[in-house]
Amino acid sequence: MQWKLHWVRENWYVIVIIALAASGTGYWAYNNWGNSLIVCPGCNSPEVLNLDHYTIQNDTSQRPSLLTIWFAGNGPTGKSLMPQALYIENGPTKYPDCHWIPYNESSCLTPYNVTGVTIPAQAVVPITVDTSSSGFYFVAGQHYTIDVQTDKYYLGGFQVAYPPESLVQTGYTIGYDTGQANATVLNIWLANRGNASATLSAVTLQDSMSNSSPITFPMNGPTISKPGGWVEVTVDTLSSRFYFTHQHFYSLSIKASTGPPSISTISFS
Incomplete structure (x- = not known):
């Protein structure tokens, strides 16, 4: 079987550098498994946080404002990070039409302060903030990007949705089945972002660059019982005559036994 590589994940700790500041002193890195972007001008840090799982719950007024994220600390033993704000x-922004920039977010975005929390390497620790303090409430069907200011640097790009999605796509490859001229093999890495066991029930694909209808592939698992756990799944579209085309983008919908479907865009380069 020949594979067309799109994203590679050797393990949880893969970090891919995507940008360097022109001065040569800045450092940006992206870890897709935990959706984290390090923004660390002038440093070369060995520590990183990954999103393990999360919940969004109602406050006393029965409106969704209580965000709890369990962060996993990755790095050498003995290292730790202290989150200071989300x-x-x-x-919400501090004033209309402000345009934030990474590593200076407090000049524009509203901080939700965090105190008394330390996340050691190789540990999973929850952080809870109440966004109602700024009059902000999560809206059904929306996705949100969360950034974290720590005692050492900013971590950004953590993705959450309301209501929370359970199984989400964190990486994929597209390749060829044995003896086939068309690409039909989709390999997906799925992570359980919910707070309970979740079973994969269906995968739906649609070519975003044609008028074709979506095709659903029923799935009987696997089950990811542990929040924050992950699994690798293979979907072969050959029997449905669904062929991946180079330079095309596709909508990928992951339906789990709990929570709304998670939808992402993939491409075949």
Whole structure:
């Protein structure tokens, strides 16, 4: 079987550098498994946080404002990070039309302060903030990007949705079945972002660059019992005559036994 590589994940700790500041002193890195972007001008840090799982619950007024994220600390033993504030990139701003920039978010975005929390390497620790303090409430059907200011640097790009999605796509490859001229093999890495066991029930694909109808592939599992756990799944579309085309983008919908479907865009380069 020949594979067309799109994303590679050797393990939880893969970090891919995507940008360097022109001065040579800045450092940006992206870890897709935990959806984290390090923004650390002038440093080369060995520590990173990954999103393990999360919940969004109602406050006393029965409106969704209580965000709890369990962060997993990755790095050498003995290292730790102390979160100081969470920011919601597409949430409330300090003034209209302000344009935030990474590593200076407090000049524009509303901080939700965090105190007394330390996340050691190799540990999973929850952080809870109440966004009602700024009059912000999560809206059904929306996705949000969360950034974290720590005692050492900013971590950004953590994705959450309301209501929370359970199984989400964190990486994929597209390739060829044995002896086939068309690409039909989709390999997906799924993570359980919910707070309970979740079973994969269906995968739906649609070519975003044609008028074709979506095709659903029923699935009987697997089950990811542990919040924050992950699994690799293979979907072969050959029997449905669904062929991946180079330079095309596809809508990928993951339906789980709990929570709404998670939808992402994939491409075949």
